Amino acid sequence: MYRNRKKYIKPASWILFLLCFYAAASFTGCDPALFVSRSSHLSDLAADMLRPDLSYFPKILLPLFYTVQMSVTGTVTGSALALIVSPFGAVSLHFPSWARRLLRLLIQMLRSFPALILALAATFLFGLGTFAGTFAITLYTFAIMTKLTYEDAEHADIAPYQALISVGCARFPAFIHAVLPEILPAFLTNALYLFETNVRHSSILGYVGAGGIGLILNEKISWREFHKVGTILLLLFLTVCVIESANRYFTAVIHSGQIAELFSGRKDLSKKTRISGRMILFGFAVLFLFCLATQTPPDFSRTSAAALKSMAAGLTHPDWTFFFSTEKDGLGYLLLETICIAIVGTAIGAFLSAPLAFLNTRHFVPAPTAFFFNLIIMAIRSIPFLIYGLIFIRISGPGAFTGVLTLAVCSIGLLTKRFTECLEVIDPGPYRALLAMGVHPVPAVFHSVLPQIAPAFCSAVLYRFDVNIREASVLGLVGAGGIGAPLIFAMNQYDWNKAGAILLGLILLVWGVDILSSRR
Known part of the structure; x- marks a missing residue:
């Protein structure tokens, strides 16, 4: 009976994940058709930036x-x-x-x-x-x-x-x-x-x-x-x-x-x-x-001492009305939007990073190909995440969808690097043996490589999700949704009670993510 339960755990986990992904994507207003229709804006920006003023x-x-x-x-x-x-x-x-x-x-x-x-x-x-x-x-x-x-x-x-x-x-x-x-x-x-x-x-x-x-x-x-x-x-x-x-x-x-x-x-x-x-x-x-x-x-x-005292008093006495508000501008809604941005962005990034990691590893592709993709990944990682937000907002407009696109690209940079490091230390013997038997590279990867790297891949994705929760919390600075804009506005306006409520919410959110990650 235990074996029968175990057989259904993996498919049920994937179904639950896909349902959560679909719900989060719907909540954040993800619209691939909008991105495709306005992708010319991205190509125009890229064309200008690829001709730097030296x-x-x-x-x-x-x-x-x-x-x-x-x-x-x-x-x-x-x-x-x-x-x-x-x-x-x-x-x-x-x-x-x-x-x-x-x-x-x-x-x-x-x-x-x-x-x-x-x-x-x-x-x-x-x-x-x-x-x-x-x-x-x-x-x-x-x-x-x-x-x-x-x-x-x-x-x-x-x-x-x-x-x-x-x-x-x-x-x-x-x-x-x-x-x-x-x-x-x-x-x-x-x-x-x-x-x-x-x-x-x-x-x-x-x-x-x-x-x-x-x-x-x-x-x-x-x-x-x-x-x-x-x-x-x-x-x-x-x-x-x-x-x-x-x-x-x-x-x-x-x-x-x-x-x-x-x-x-x-x-x-x-x-x-x-x-x-x-x-x-x-x-x-x-x-x-x-x-x-x-x-x-x-x-x-x-x-001044008075300013520090005001800051400390506000942060230690959060605005509980804002904290427990169920309105669209309340803390609960903004934190939920932040979580959804991080879920969708991490999932898209992980999905695209896996094949890129194989193209970035000399075990699976020729050295020139690996070098080319390594340069691309380094270029992606070298751009700060807020810059991606400022770029994507000119394509998808302000809102949570911009945050999703930003975190997806940032996740590609980090996860491809982590996935590549995992692939470089595995035992390539079983993969090469299957190739020598005439097996196509894709089935060979599924049967000989994925079982070795699956735990490390999962750990890297969970780590990136933890990072994305924090990065999503400041994407609101460039109009990309989430809790960031209200937090920064509250701090700049010396509204320390509201800032204290938001910071407490962030602490509880990250703490909850840590607990879930430790029980995976």
Whole structure:
């Protein structure tokens, strides 16, 4: 009887998913016919942006430096803070339970807010400029890296840790000597990946006055100077290419064990390993110190105790009328619209990413084809999500459908990269064996590849859905539906009671998504 139930679980799950997708697509007003009929607007925009004004390059180098500066400083600072506090969040390390609960609550709250919202809040505290952007990126990185690190610590072998504790070693030094060497490669890999993500986040923080290239980008799109927009996006693309190439090299170094061995304090390391590891660490330290030293100092001239008190009072006393409103402009409707945008956008992105990942992998296509599609995916990923929103709104008009299109394209960029990474580490033997037997490549993929990658694919899609929930919450800034516009308007108008209600709703929404994801 159990087997009979199990046989029907998978088809029932797919039927339930398709029903949810159809309902969400209907709620968000998805109209493919409208997109096709107005696709000429997209081709016109693309034609203008593909002819960049190269004479504009020198004027955007300084804003680009500020963007990278915020990313470097925020990523390093946030990751360092995460490494310090993450042991307190791991259940298996047996730190005080009150500290674990407090840390996890703080991380859950911070993870609920996109970097753009954190940057807007930071401008009220530190004034306009890159310091507010750096502070936002630091908090954003701290929240994500802390969660990833204490989860890695929980899955690590804690026998050496327990042995050190049993001989009287304190818990934190025991973590440093017994657990950190094991999780350090994953920690550094996550930090490198997050740095690449933070460059894209930093490139839009100028929308709320937090410095970087985002202010110029928004200005040129508003003035319809798409040749200059193309120049900015080209520079961002080149920056992402350089960062990704560097990330691949450093990831290879990390997985080779050089950095972990250097931290382990082993005496038998070769001179070459010591020198190369120290040179890498020295280079990162110099880059971080340079970015830190050139930071714009905070401006407290517009910050007062009364303003901070008003902000704190409003955020801790939400507007319950708005919170429980069932009207179309109430919190419930806006959050539902945000969820639906994220569901449809993630599903479309995942559907398109799967075949692109195969075309992006040398196991399945010739190297030139894989290289070509790799460039396309990097180009998609290099464009910030709000820029897609500003572009698509000229095609589909304001509303939730624009948000769906935006998140679908953004999901293609990230999911294709994650899917490609999964495909590159699978065992290609069964696939090649089926091909040698004369099986067509498509059935061969279904029978030999998909069973190996299905769990990793599902995890990547759930992770992207979690990201899309937060990104959908700020798409309203460009008229793409969701909760973003009311939140930003409330903050800019100092309506902290309404802002507190929206932020509480976002926290509960992300918390609910986390619970559902953990029970998949």
